[in-house]
Amino acid sequence: MDGIHLLGEWYGCPAESPEFTRADALRTLCLEAARAAGLTIVGDSFFQFKPQGVTGTVLLAESHLAIHTWPEHGFVTVDVYVCNLATDNSGKARHLFDALEAALKPEHTKFQAIVRGGKDD
């Protein structure tokens, strides 16, 4: 039940991007990026804050993607968590994470990768 959880804090994202401010645009980006990474989507939920900002998650057969945007601060947090039940999905997780970062164009970032699960010890 090992897994890898990638956590990003992205600063200085250009606020004019529709993916940054609009739930429908961010949802499309996330679903397309998850599919392109070879991950299996089993559900999603996105919410539009007024006047701006989005919170959303994509449920994956491999675990989940979660993303929150604060356009007024140029700030995004992103989580990509995949378990490695049948195969090592770490590369797919990184592919998805990198695609979102390329789309939202942060000026600088913080990044952590955390090993989840592990032996029952």
Next chain:
Amino acid sequence: MDGIHLLGEWYGCPAESPEFTRADALRTLCLEAARAAGLTIVGDSFFQFKPQGVTGTVLLAESHLAIHTWPEHGFVTVDVYVCNLATDNSGKARHLFDALEAALKPEHTKFQAIVRGGKDD
């Protein structure tokens, strides 16, 4: 944009619990626990794996809850992430996390708390 992210790995959960195996029961537990913690629900998505196991997320105005269950392994991972935009929500996050742990009754656990966001430095 500070926030706190609580990550749990729960081992030895009793597999006969409906919250462990059924999406509807786990969804009800998560929504009720989020409300009881004083958090604001803005969306959710839960998926039932066959023959068992659930993956789900609850979108919060404060960020999100994500939970994945593997009844065949007695194993759960849970994430509770809250940002502290207007007020410190750390206590509410802990309340939610503890309520889920009390309901799913792991024999033992791993726990991490990660500070998210922080200054743009």
